[in-house]
Amino acid sequence: MSTIVDFAWIAWLVLMAVFLVIEMLTLDFTFLMLGIGGLAGLAADLLGAPIWLQVIIAAVVSALLIFLLRPPLLRRLRRGEDAAKTNVPALIGQPARVVETVTDSSGLVKLANGETWTARATSSPPLGPGEDVRVLRIDGATAFVHKIEEKKS
Structure with missing residues (x-):
C-alpha cells in the first residue's frame, strides 16, 4: 500500500x-x-x-x-455556428406540390427546394396531382405530407 x-x-x-x-x-x-x-x-x-x-x-x-x-x-x-437547419430537419414544414397521386401507401411530391420525394398522405382522401401539401415528417426516404388548407378571404 x-x-x-x-x-x-x-x-x-x-x-x-x-x-x-x-x-x-x-x-x-x-x-x-x-x-x-x-x-x-x-x-x-x-x-x-x-x-x-x-x-x-x-x-x-x-x-x-x-x-x-x-x-x-x-x-x-459554439457561438459562431450556423443556426440554419440542414438535411432532414430543413425539410420539415416545407411546402411541396403533388406530382403523382399521394395516398397512405404511395405517391410522389416535388418539394419547394426542387427535390422529388416518395410520399405518403397523413389524411384519408388521396391527394391529386397539382395539390399543395406540407411535409410533416420524414421517415427514411419517404415524406409524410398533409394538404395545405386554402385561406378563405
Whole structure:
C-alpha cells in the first residue's frame, strides 16, 4: 500500500495525460475538466494529503468545473455556428406540390427546394396531382405530407 501512496503522483500525471488526449479528440470540455480535477488531486498529493483525500479533492474540483465552467465554455465555443437547419430537419414544414397521386401507401411530391420525394398522405382522401401539401415528417426516404388548407378571404 505504501508503494501506491509513494507513487500516486505518477498515477495523477498519467490520468491527466489520458484525459487531455481524450479531450483533444472530443472537444467537449468534459475531459478537460476531469484533467484539471486530476491536477488538483496531484497538488493535494504534493502537499501530503492522504490518497482518499486526493481522490475526493479531484472529484469535487472536476464536478464543480463540469457544472460551473463547462456550460459557458461550450456556449462560447459554439457561438459562431450556423443556426440554419440542414438535411432532414430543413425539410420539415416545407411546402411541396403533388406530382403523382399521394395516398397512405404511395405517391410522389416535388418539394419547394426542387427535390422529388416518395410520399405518403397523413389524411384519408388521396391527394391529386397539382395539390399543395406540407411535409410533416420524414421517415427514411419517404415524406409524410398533409394538404395545405386554402385561406378563405
